[in-house]
Amino acid sequence: MKPVGPIPSGYEVIEGELAIGGRTARALVDEAGGTPLFVYSRAHLDARMAELRAAIPPRVRINYAVKANPHPAVVAHMGRLVDGFDIASAGELALCMAAGIDPARISFAGPGKRDSELEAAIAAGVTLNCESEGEAARALVIGARLGKAPRLAIRVNPSFVMTGSGMKMGGGAKPFGLDAERVPALARHVIAQGAEWRGLHIFTGSQTLAAEAIIETQANVLRLAAELAEAIGAPCPKLNMGGGLGIPYFPGDTPVDLARVGAALAERVAALPSALAGAELCLELGRFLVGEAGVYLARVVDRKVSHGVTFLITDGGLHHQLAASGNFGTVVRRNYPVAIATRFDAPAEEEVNIVGCLCTPLDRLADNAMMPRAEVGDLVAVFCAGAYGASASPAAFLGHGPAAEILV
Numbered sequence: 001m002k003p004v005g006p007i008p009s010g011y012e013v014i015e016g017e018l019a020i021g022g023r024t025a026r027a028l029v030d031e032a033g034g035t036p037l038f039v040y041s042r043a044h045l046d047a048r049m050a051e052l053r054a055a056i057p058p059r060v061r062i063n064y065a066v067k068a069n070p071h072p073a074v075v076a077h078m079g080r081l082v083d084g085f086d087i088a089s090a091g092e093l094a095l096c097m098a099a100g101i102d103p104a105r106i107s108f109a110g111p112g113k114r115d116s117e118l119e120a121a122i123a124a125g126v127t128l129n130c131e132s133e134g135e136a137a138r139a140l141v142i143g144a145r146l147g148k149a150p151r152l153a154i155r156v157n158p159s160f161v162m163t164g165s166g167m168k169m170g171g172g173a174k175p176f177g178l179d180a181e182r183v184p185a186l187a188r189h190v191i192a193q194g195a196e197w198r199g200l201h202i203f204t205g206s207q208t209l210a211a212e213a214i215i216e217t218q219a220n221v222l223r224l225a226a227e228l229a230e231a232i233g234a235p236c237p238k239l240n241m242g243g244g245l246g247i248p249y250f251p252g253d254t255p256v257d258l259a260r261v262g263a264a265l266a267e268r269v270a271a272l273p274s275a276l277a278g279a280e281l282c283l284e285l286g287r288f289l290v291g292e293a294g295v296y297l298a299r300v301v302d303r304k305v306s307h308g309v310t311f312l313i314t315d316g317g318l319h320h321q322l323a324a325s326g327n328f329g330t331v332v333r334r335n336y337p338v339a340i341a342t343r344f345d346a347p348a349e350e351e352v353n354i355v356g357c358l359c360t361p362l363d364r365l366a367d368n369a370m371m372p373r374a375e376v377g378d379l380v381a382v383f384c385a386g387a388y389g390a391s392a393s394p395a396a397f398l399g400h401g402p403a404a405e406i407l408v
């Protein structure tokens with residue numbers, strides 16, 4: 001037997017079934033026209049933002065990293081909740097514009113921005129987080145051609161990274177950002193060339209649950225930003241402090257102690273170094289904002305036994321939920337939070353392997369998990385599917401096609 005991950009709070013049971021936004025899993029599947037289906041919960045998105053706002057000082061703004069979940073309805077909803085958006089492609093820019101998001105609230109990071117992407121961003125008035133001297137030079141040329149001062153920030157490759165077990169120094173060589181010691185010279189150059197100076201972006205890592213590591217990283221980010229701002233010699237209009245707050249996916253994971261992180265941040269913000277006194281501060285978060293708000297629903301299409309092991313075979317799989325299969329950046333496969341949605345309050349009584357419909361042994365949704373007895377037609381729920389699910393999975397693999405997505 002292998003445990004499954006912790007089911008996020010806020011999900012209901014109606015008539016024995018998992019319910020989201022007051023509707024049962026079956027009703028949601030009927031409404032969407034079938035399985036597989038991602039359901040995103042407005043109530044969860046709202047609750048998470050409220051919790052975050054209550055914990056962190058009001059001076060610190062919140063950006064949504066669109067790559068976590070680019071579903072248009074989710075982006076539009078986040079537009080009403082967050083202060084800014086972080087994008088990483090012209091595709092995400094178009095998505096934000098279509099959702100009616102003011103380009104002045106958008107910043108664009110990511111290595112390998114093409115000239116056409118720089119041009120679209122500059123024309124729209126989006127801030128570019130420059131990843132290199134070469135990219136900044138191209139942005140200046142394009143700005144001059146358009147007759148528009150590009151809004152430029154610099155993404156810093158810091159000498160430290162955030163890990164679950166405290167700070168590791170020596171971030172080392174990376175394709176992201178500019179090595180910290182070269183930042184002041186580039187910043188002075190772009191300012192001298194007439195760019196609108198937008199400040200610094202320091203992203204240090206992802207999926208951290210340890211409050212201590214987050215607190216230490218934020219202190220290091222503020223220290224480094226102050227040093228750089230001083231060396232640049234111009235006021236720092238904005239500091240994107242990165243994010244990195246994680247969510248519990250696996251057995252034994254516990255949520256970030258948000259109150260602790262917020263209190264430590266409030267202390268730092270109250271005693272900001274003078275070089276950052278006028279800076280707008282923001283955190284950029286993806287999965288923390290949306291991850292627990294999503295549930296992936298797939299239907300059991302076959303139930304079979306092989307060498308004494310029971311398999312529940314679903315119409316979903318890794319082509320929609322690559323991360324739950326253990327093939328998206330994990331070393332050891334562990335079970336995501338998974339349940340039988342149509343028997344949500346029934347006692348677990350049998351050990352099963354829940355798999356997808358792809359013809360590959362990689363396509364596993366839960367291994368050796370204790371579940372209520374499920375039959376063909378039952379629905380399986382994979383939780384924590386609100387981030388890096390539909391858009392981070394190989395939907396074209398094996399030709400089953402994409403999953404439906406709804407926001408309720």
Ligand SMILES: *Cc1c(COP(=O)(O)O)cnc(C)c1O
Nearest residue numbers: 065068203206207284285286287
């Ligand atoms: C991916 C990414 C994020 C979002 O990471 P999460 O773990 O989803 O919070 C934020 N900023 C940058 C620069 C990223 O590349």
